[in-house]
Amino acid sequence: MNYLPNILFATILILGIGFFAKNVKKLIRNIKLGHDKDVTDNKSQRWKNMAMIALGQSKMVRRPISGLLHVVVYVGFIIINIEVLEIIIDGLFGTHRIGLKVLPQSVYGFLIGTFEVLAVLVLITVIVFWMRRNVIKLARFWKSEMTRWPKMDGNLILYFEIVLMTLFLVMNATDLDFQTMNSGNIISQYIAPWFSGLSEGTIHIIERGAWWIHITGILIFLNYLYFSKHLHILLAFPNTYFGNLKPQGQFNNLESVTKEVKMMMDPNSDPFAAPAEGAEDEVPAKFGASDVQDLNWVQLLNAYTCTECGRCTSECPANQTGKKLSPRKIMMDTRDRLEEVGKNIDANNGEYKDDGKQLLDNYITKEELWACTSCNACVEACPVSIDPLSIIIEMRRYLVMEQSAAPVELNNMMTNIENNGAPWPYNQMDRLNWKNE
Amino acid sequence: MSELLKVPTMAEFMAQGKQPEVLFWVGCAGSFDDRAKKITKAFVKLLNKANVEFAVLGTEESCTGDPAKRAGNEFLFQMQAVTNIEVLNAYEVKKIVTACPHCFNTIKNEYPELGGNYEVMHHTSFLKSLLDEGRLTIEGGKYKGKRITFHDPCYLGRANNVYEAPRELIQKLEAELIEMKNCKRNGLCCGAGGAQMFKDAEKGDKEVNIERTEQALDIKPEIIAAGCPFCNTMMTDGVKAKEKESDVQVMDVAELIANAQDL
Ligand code: SF4
Ligand code: SF4
DSSP: OOOHHHHHHHHHHHHHHHHHHHHHHHHHHHHTTSBOOOOOSOHHHHHHHIIIIIISOTTGGGSHHHHHHHHHHHHHHHHHHHHHHHHHHHHHHTOSOHHHHHSOHHHHHHHHHHHHHHHHHHHHHHHHHHHHHHTSOOGGGSSTTSSHHHHHHHHHHHHHHHHHHHHHHHHHHTOHHHHHHTSSOTTHHHHGGGGTTSOHHHHHHHHHHHHHHHHHHHHHHHHHGGGSGGGHHHHHHHHHHSSOOSOTTOOOOOHHHHHHHHHHHOTTOOTTSOOOTTGGGSOOOOOSOSSGGGSBHHHHHHHHHOOOOOHHHHHOHHHHTTOSOOHHHHHHHHHHHHHHHHHHHHHTTTOOOOOSOOHHHHTBOHHHHHTOOOOOHHHHHOTTOOOHHHHHHHHHHIIIIITOOOOHHHHHHHHHHHHHSSSSSOOGGGTTGGGGO | OGGGOOOOBHHHHHHTTOOOSEEEEOHHHHHHOHHHHHHHHHHHHHHHHTTOOEEBOGGGOOOOSHHHHHHTOHHHHHHHHHHHHHHHHHTTOOEEEESOHHHHHIIIIISGGGTOOOEEEEHHHHHHHHHHTTSOOOOOGGGTTOEEEEOOOTTTTTTTOOOHHHHHHHHHTTOEEEOOSSOGGGOOOOSOTTTGGGSOOOSOSSOHHHHHHHHHHHTOOSEEEESSHHHHHHHHHHHHHTTOTTTOEEEEHHHHHHHHTTO
């Protein structure tokens, strides 16, 4: 017996999965560059959110057309992947359609038939998706951040799926035994005649070719994820699990600030007292975020999860009225900078070396940050529980508290609050005057 | 008219050794902004009418810190918060009502961690509860059959999921409640949030309040109802910019109810 194909298959499989594992490790390392955030509370609600939002696509279908189309691709993708299990077993053990050996023919036929129907549905949907991007040119796919790689990425994935689905159908259509069995070839029976003019040998070669390219394609796709917005097919699950459970209007209170404020307000505290033991070792807290390491790990996970769908941006009042701010760009910039920092660490033996760049200014400008109305429309719109607003606020905090770089009018407003307890220059003693006016 | 307003302060209640049923947090806009003061008074009239024992902090009230926090000044926010919480806790305040969604959100969500735990209600929810308890009756009166649309304040709607109370009040006026293209959780911001109220907008091709006003005008309302003093300003300005002020009024839900009863 010739074991060459088995060995070749095992090698490809190990390489494919090995590279993927390496990328996953890097991904986790990068995400962990963020600050700690406690998300151990309320587990049941978290599981529920994951089930509803990621598994159940509940927020996708709020836009019914793209939502339903997405559900087709999503369900198709998951179910057709059951077939991959068979392919792997066949490849490793040199069997052919092992499913037929373990399942009754009718069940097997039903399964493959379902896959075939789904494959066609996915094909159609993917073509519609392609048209929405490239022919109809939906506005949210043509914003300024959607050029070059992000634009190509969006299309590449669609081509990938077209090729994979086609290969799956061709593979079935050219499997002569499977066609003779005539069960489960719901779609492929109509494709089979296209090859009928060819010799049995040629058809077999086509079948084998389709089979090999199909599985290799899947492994390439798996490794492509890390570089693509398509990472969301994995990360949507943890991301919705770790998503915010508090009311959207609630911004976190910075603990480091609380400590200082409590000290300042406490009449009994001695400002000149020696710091408590161990306090000297503490790095002085930096307020807000100027780079990705200042964000928390959930925000970094958010960045890797972003599907670049642009639903956030299309709902953003600032973006709708022509301002530079785009919440999608905030997420894409965060990911790009995080990748850059990750590569920097890789290149410097695991230690980040200052590259003179940061998320603020080099990626996200002040103009974008100050245009936000904190309306939460982006948060509400995101189908995978991403919170661009929290990053915007964290960066504003840096601008205001570390750099005193707020716009003049805002500085005036804040001075008023400090002096009169109101954002306008009115006297606090006049606060009840309305009563008698 | 104004002599009829009963507006006791917490200090006065305290002096009599009494606790009011609820504290009315007036807010900076409600205290100082000319347009918002009218909303404050309308709400007080309703409280008086319903015989609600309420009090205000008066000169002891200070900005909640919301605009400072949204602008990124966590220091100033927490200073304001801690000061306010000290006052509120000293008076042993349990329940707060406010006509400003920003104050509402901040006190309800961001004060507890800093030691301020109160039951906080937006005035529309509070009025709704008075109605349900039969302490307040609402008649259609002059708004019967009028086309009214409600503009969801971001900090009431999306931020805290209050969508129905203001709408139920409007329907009680026997008005025709109509919805804009973007409403409830998809509501479009008026442009004032996140401290934008206090600065010019960044460069763009339109003001946010104009965009929102156009959405409202599209459905031809006679009244745009608001539930936030800042939204009110933004929408009023929008209507003026569109030169529609003779056809369309911008009114707070509390004003509608008070006017309907000729208070
Ligand atoms: S919160 Fe800011 S970024 Fe998000 S939609 Fe509103 S204005 Fe845009
Ligand atoms: S943040 Fe959410 S809504 Fe915005 S582009 Fe990413 S996935 Fe889409």
